[in-house]
Amino acid sequence: MSVNDTLAPSANSFFLPVVSVVGVGLIGGSFAKALKNGGHAGCVLGVGRDHASLERALQLGLIDRIATLEEAGKASDFILISTPASVLGRICEIIGPLLKPGAIVTDACSTKVQVIEDARQSLKERTNQFIPGHPIAGSDESGPAAADPLLYWNRNVILTPLPENSGDDIKRVRQCWQACGAIVREISAIEHDRIFATVSHFPHYLSALYMSMVCRSDSSGLALALAGTGFRDFTRIAGGSPEMWRDIFISNKEAMLNEIDVFLPMLEKTRQMIEDSDVDGLHAWLEQASLARKKWGENK
């Protein structure tokens, strides 16, 4: 199957007259562009707090019009909220009462339990129109200029549907992401948050913590000049948006604290191995880690 086969309307036929993207950065902009390229969207409205960024999205053809949240709420058949998690509740509060009966709202937040709680409180009897989602894709770059209609190609998108959601609405969200070339999976919100604490949020925490430690050290100038490719890769994620990650850590608090509390005794144990020059203990630990990483790499 080629890129064209998947993005062509014939392979996945649906049409949404009005699509809105709230937060037109890398995630929202890439989604909008993929839907437009596939002929699945009549008109794409872009909503955001940064007008320059919206103008850029318009110039780049990611969106067809800049709109207010109220306009988007009233007019849309499909709304993707791709903002930091902390503002999702407020957005839902505004659009909730304005939504057309058949309109679908989804999101791209990296945590789900708290986001669902916020959406329920804001959308109330319209909660059934909200299908929570999380596309697993990213880039070093951010903002509309980084948007790429192929960003989701062969990437996972997780949906964590609510008991209130209709099968047809879930199917429509699936179709949208599949039109972007993504592989769509459904799991529970709790499982989602536990898994992403492990494979995404906690590594970000360690990388950011390490990065702030390095730049506080006395010899950080020469150290940073001599840092190589290992450092580059290990710290890449630490360059992410402080606002987004702050929200993720707080909104996935329980799972994050659990990760830290599992990590801490392992850190203390391996620290002791180093102090004791425990050749066999260190070798067994490092070999397990190395084999696990190699095996993962082979399956990707």
Next chain:
Amino acid sequence: MSVNDTLAPSANSFFLPVVSVVGVGLIGGSFAKALKNGGHAGCVLGVGRDHASLERALQLGLIDRIATLEEAGKASDFILISTPASVLGRICEIIGPLLKPGAIVTDACSTKVQVIEDARQSLKERTNQFIPGHPIAGSDESGPAAADPLLYWNRNVILTPLPENSGDDIKRVRQCWQACGAIVREISAIEHDRIFATVSHFPHYLSALYMSMVCRSDSSGLALALAGTGFRDFTRIAGGSPEMWRDIFISNKEAMLNEIDVFLPMLEKTRQMIEDSDVDGLHAWLEQASLARKKWGENK
């Protein structure tokens, strides 16, 4: 300046009749091939414990002959020891008494203080012939098949010369690495070890610790299936050689323990921020890390 300009003999004219590489993997093999390509080596001898690996290096043209350590010690004008740090002392013990008067020995180990101590104990009055070095280059791949004469192109190589070394011998080691396209710097062994604990050894420690934590978790199967590009980059270094990294951690023990002991209270502090939903505290920390990483990326 093009690659050919730098690798051409005319740009950096010297000739070593017999060069030996002890440990013909990625590091040693790449060095050997670059010297051969530049016309700087008459005959390259390969020494190692794994005969199949040496045969492969011979087939690939990285070395001209397989030799014993004794043969290499007697015949060589220049010897690069590119083995795990723990065996350097034993290698020096064997080659020390056999070395020709003008022969130069250098190494590629990632720690320097302990390696220098081991070399001194083994080489004794011949310690002046040992110029400690550390090329800052690597790859996901290892072994002779991964060797690449351009591996060191535009990479840093650190020398930590001893008071006993002659200026001419230091210059010769510089020339060899410059012939590989590297940028050569000199710093003290203590400073080297402190800096590389920070920018290399400690990130490896965190990455390996995290990787072993993930594969012990109950839901590791699905978690690993959903892990994305952030996970991939953050854990890449954890795939490294357990033997090499075990030796590095032990041989750079003091600096490693210091890194862990600086990290631990920062981990406890940020854990508390998450527990307290400290929006401002988390934002300030993550912003510092993000800006530092972006600034580093721009300068690279």
